[in-house]
Amino acid sequence: MEVRPGEWKVSSRLRADWRRFSTGDRLDNPIRKGERFVVEHETPVEVMTHWRAPFTGGNSATLPAGTVVVASYDQSSDAPGFNCIPEDYERLETALVPEADRTAAKYDGYSLSFVLDDIGPKLRPLTEEAC
Helix, strand or coil, rough: CCCCCCCHHHHHCCCCCCHHHCCCCCCCCCCCCCEEEEEEEEEEEEEEEEEECCCEEEEEEEEEECCEECCCCCCCCCCCCCEEEECHHHHHHHHCCCCCCCCCCCCEEEEEEEEHHHHHCEEECCCHHCC
């Protein structure tokens, strides 16, 4: 499968040469833990579920416009993706994570997966001055 700039598929996130397919302007400026972004428009998002077990799960969902998300940790300079959690984590958990997962004994939370190319079309950085 051919991958064009700005067109990410799950399999393309794992490519060793992912940088050549990115249109993001932050390739040399990775996301840092605590950076905040606002979702510009209602947008599809990959939800990763975390478990007290040696695996993760997930699903696709729609994130409402205006949602503020915060980077969970520093982005690896070797990876196009980064994880965030919504500031309104508990309220959105009901909408983003299926009930069967939320109520499972080993469920341990969720996070949202983005790539650098999502900054601009999907996410707008929030600066301290804008808050």
